[in-house]
Amino acid sequence: MERLWRFETSAVHAGYDPDPHTRSVAMPIYQTAAFAFDDTQHSADLFDGKAEGFIYSRLGNPTVQALEQRVNTLEQGVGALALGSGQAAVAATFMTIAGVGDNIVAASSLYGTTYGLLAYTLPQYGIQANFFEYRDLDRCEQLIDDNTKAIFCESIANPSGHVADLAAMAELAHRHGLPLIVDNTIATPYLCRPFEHGADIVVHSMTKYMGGHGATLGGVVVDAGRFPWTNHSGRFPKLTRPDESSHGKIFTEAYGDAAFIGRCTEVQLRTMGAVLPPTSACMIAMGIETLAVRMDRICFNAGIVGRFLLEHPAVSWVSYPALPNHPDHERAKQYMGGRASGVLSFGIKGGCEAGARLQDALTLIRRSTNIGDCKTLVCHPASTTHRKLSPEDLRKSGVSEELVRLSVGIEHIEDLLTDLDQALYQCVA
Numbered sequence: 001m002e003r004l005w006r007f008e009t010s011a012v013h014a015g016y017d018p019d020p021h022t023r024s025v026a027m028p029i030y031q032t033a034a035f036a037f038d039d040t041q042h043s044a045d046l047f048d049g050k051a052e053g054f055i056y057s058r059l060g061n062p063t064v065q066a067l068e069q070r071v072n073t074l075e076q077g078v079g080a081l082a083l084g085s086g087q088a089a090v091a092a093t094f095m096t097i098a099g100v101g102d103n104i105v106a107a108s109s110l111y112g113t114t115y116g117l118l119a120y121t122l123p124q125y126g127i128q129a130n131f132f133e134y135r136d137l138d139r140c141e142q143l144i145d146d147n148t149k150a151i152f153c154e155s156i157a158n159p160s161g162h163v164a165d166l167a168a169m170a171e172l173a174h175r176h177g178l179p180l181i182v183d184n185t186i187a188t189p190y191l192c193r194p195f196e197h198g199a200d201i202v203v204h205s206m207t208k209y210m211g212g213h214g215a216t217l218g219g220v221v222v223d224a225g226r227f228p229w230t231n232h233s234g235r236f237p238k239l240t241r242p243d244e245s246s247h248g249k250i251f252t253e254a255y256g257d258a259a260f261i262g263r264c265t266e267v268q269l270r271t272m273g274a275v276l277p278p279t280s281a282c283m284i285a286m287g288i289e290t291l292a293v294r295m296d297r298i299c300f301n302a303g304i305v306g307r308f309l310l311e312h313p314a315v316s317w318v319s320y321p322a323l324p325n326h327p328d329h330e331r332a333k334q335y336m337g338g339r340a341s342g343v344l345s346f347g348i349k350g351g352c353e354a355g356a357r358l359q360d361a362l363t364l365i366r367r368s369t370n371i372g373d374c375k376t377l378v379c380h381p382a383s384t385t386h387r388k389l390s391p392e393d394l395r396k397s398g399v400s401e402e403l404v405r406l407s408v409g410i411e412h413i414e415d416l417l418t419d420l421d422q423a424l425y426q427c428v429a
């Protein structure tokens with residue numbers, strides 16, 4: 001039934017009906033580690049999967065499940081799994097299909113920690129990553145070999161703002177019998193639904209726009225349920241052959257279309273344990289109720305801030321895919337109706353020193369490395385997150401000394417422009 005409602009309606013209602021015990025209208029927080037069995041037979045039925053219900057909150061919790069169903073409805077998948085952070089979701093996704101000797105082919109425009117996971121952490125467990133420049137799909141194709149398990153990209157990359165050509169990447173992946181995995185954190189399903197463009201798995205940091213208030217960490221994996229794992233059975237033994245870590249279960253037989261999310265739940269979450277707390281799940285689910293109205297306001301504000309900065313004498317360049325001057329603007333139109341969420345970057349004249357001065361001169365806009373909050377946030381990477389990097393390494397990581405990143409929030413636009421204008425004035429003065 002939920003799928004019949006429009007996005008805004010599902011965001012408010014999907015995943016939760018007033019519970020039968022109390023008729024609570026707001027989603028209740030089931031703050032419990034475990035659930036009681038009626039009797040021995042009941043526990044046996046639960047463990048055998050013959051009865052629906054809950055056993056232990058690492059294996060499932062009603063509040064977390066309600067959030068999962070809400071996100072699954074918004075992304076239009078066959079199943080979703082919430083985890084303790086975006087990073088946990090990204091890591092669990094790769095580990096669900098890749099093991100020793102395997103590799104992931106990934107666009108290099110990535111969130112820094114995801115880049116670190118692929119370039120340094122997963123190799124310690126035998127999973128390699130090969131990177132391509134996000135527009136160079138010929139290179140992407142060259143990197144695919146017999147041990148490749150997936151192609152990965154961010155729909156709007158953090159912090160570069162690069163917009164991936166999802167349809168072309170999905171076509172390429174499927175031609176090679178591979179799934180396309182997309183991190184949809186910055187775009188959110190309100191602006192972009194990667195499954196509509198051929199993606200097979202979507203991951204999110206719900207810490208950002210989904211939760212929307214900068215108060216709770218969380219991540220989620222969503223399975224489109226369309227990838228034909230059994231047609232490429234030799235390549236995906238973790239899904240198509242008996243799995244020791246799950247009593248010899250064959251996930252494609254046990255879960256059908258939802259084999260990927262089934263293994264991610266039963267093996268990755270159950271044994272690695274990156275659980276999302278029920279209180280966090282409730283807060284994120286509540287945040288999602290206002291996702292559509294927040295994103296409308298954020299896109300509106302960011303567009304005006306972008307055009308204001310473009311004309312400002314203290315600013316040398318502005319990078320925001322919703323602006324016509326951005327090299328990925330056509331893609332923003334193709335995949336997001338010309339909108340581009342709230343992350344934009346610009347160059348401040350005067351380099352590193354001016355960037356630091358601007359950051360300090362802001363009075364309303366908060367200095368923070370986070371994004372996706374209702375509050376507008378600023379980060380000057382060269383003097384904060386990237387301060388240990390040499391000018392050369394800064395350039396390589398795509399972060400110039402003068403780069404300032406804004407995550408535009410939902411405040412009144414005039415107040416944002418006033419704060420930016422007074423701070424920029426102090427930098428040129």
Ligand SMILES: *Cc1c(COP(=O)(O)O)cnc(C)c1O
Nearest residue numbers: 085086087111158185205207218
């Ligand atoms: C923040 C972020 C992550 C990591 O999420 P956490 O919730 O901080 O673990 C992953 N991908 C993208 C694009 C992000 O912005």
